[in-house]
Amino acid sequence: MKRFIGFVRKEFYHIFRDPRTMVILFGIPIVQILLFGFVITNEIKDAKIAILDQSHDEITKEITNKLISSGYFILEQKLKSNNYIEDSFKKGNIKEVIVFESNFEQKLEREKKASIQILADASDPNTASMLTNYTSALIYQYLRELNGEFINNVQITPEVRMLYNPYLLGVYMFIPGIMAMILMLISALMTSISLVREKELGTMEVLLVSPLRPLQIVLGKVTPYFFLSFVNALSIVLLGKFVFGMPVTGSFVLLMIESMLFILLALSLGILISTVSDSQQSAMMISMFALLLPTILLSGFIYPIENMPAILQWIAYLMPPRWFIIIIKDIMLKGVGLLYVWKETLVIIFMIFLFIILSVKKFQVRLE
């Protein structure tokens, strides 16, 4: 036990004396969460639109007002004719053009039917479809109010409620994803690098020719990173809560326990990587390519797994972060208990054992 404590103390010296390690450990998580939270957002706010009103009557004005006062849109330009539409898109800052046909109010009164054309800049398809959805939703809402004044048509109105994320905030999606990504990156990358560094500097040679068991070496290496990653997990949750208003509806303790399990998983993966690489560089490459990209792309963090081709869906089953993201989303947003996430938890525990057994088998007690 004394040996183990001595080893852990040495490891902490390494970490606290290397500025680069400190930056990766504490700088990157905070910067990333702030970046993802503030910069990358797929909500609509202040989208610039133009309006071509060929009718200029009471109703078109009211609709225009309703759109602009919603907070989603800013009226950048009033167009005079069809010819200007193309131009205004080409200038680039206008995302959507709304065209009211002429005699809008009259047609609506007489024929009970009038047309609005919504043109969106679909070079960014996600934004385009979102903008048009928002616009039509606002117009329907206006029509319903209008109908109340006119005649009461028999009508079915779908009442949509977005559960667990009523305002469709992107943060709710990003925080679990970033948490998975950061814990994966830090735990796996840092442990694999620090283990391989001992090989590179030749200190592994001395450690091997000591009574230390492989397990003691590995545990000694991993323990500090376990604690530091846990601090990271905690600060991400706190940042999410106090900066971005991400709630933790479920049990906080359960959330932390699951985080610890995931950290363990990432650490064991890091150990496995270190046993197959001989230089810090190769350890870094493997960690980056084998862990970071799949974590981002295949874990359901950004792109929904259900929409992927079947093969990728199968691969996604093998991605550790995928399960963790499901778990923390369920706990944070739906507030469920262990009863609902035990399957995913088991998958993670199984993966931990798998990686540890593999690494112990691969760990070399000699130099080659």
Place this chain on the structure above:
Amino acid sequence: MNNITVKVENIYKSYGDVEAIKDISFTVNNSEIFGLIGPDGSGKSTIFRIITTLLLADKGNVNLLGFDVIKDYKKIRNMIGYMPGRFSLYQDLSVIENLNFFATVFGTTVDENYDLIKDIYLQIEPFKNRLAGKLSGGMKQKLALSCALIHKPEILVLDEPTTGVDAVSRKEFWEMLRKLKEKNITILVSTPYMDEASLCDRVALIQNGEFLNIDTPDNIIQQFNKKLWSIKTDNMYELRNDLKNYEYTETSFAFGQMLHYTDKRKNVEKTEIEKFLSSKEHSNIKINMIKPNIEDCFMDFMTK
């Protein structure tokens, strides 16, 4: 006779097509300083790594104090102190932190075995809070030796401990090894410096993975049964060329400012060599018969 501490029998090791060591056997006696002398790449480190259980030999047996390096490697790792050729301490840890770390790893404390490392440690103690990476070459080696000794090993394996170390520190280092030997520690040491051979009790000369000879330094020198001349003239470059093409030359090697020369003729006289060199228009010719040193012997073995 002393008991045998290290017994190496017919070990062979190759890396792919390269034969690192070929069929090597030797024994080391209790509290003996045994030196492996040979140039870089001759296989010294490979032999030491096999002895320290870090590498497995392709063939052959190694036995340390009755324990087999393959079967009982865990026991052996408790008994040996190993100092690799490369500086292998933590550069971002201070002197005292390194020492404490290795002490705890071996389940002991610095105080417990302080008397063993005292002589060495006292010299680096003024710098005990300096980071190991910032020490000079000689200091680093002293620290590494302290760390290798901290658990009171019975066998000390030092791979080129004096490479890259200044002359004064080298001398001090060997004095320390002498003292350790008195404390009943068996020491295996390798070095590319031939002049350090005479400081060992017994040496093995190694070249291309093969032993040229194993004996005490004195015996090795005595086996050199030829006359050895040290020659110097004003034009050393021409001297080398001339001797190279001289029909009676057996060996001629540059040795510092001099050339060391042996002749094919049994009883050649100084005057004959002088005559030859004069005929080649050398001036200021100085020829002396000298006692051979280990390097001369090494060169001699190599040409055989």
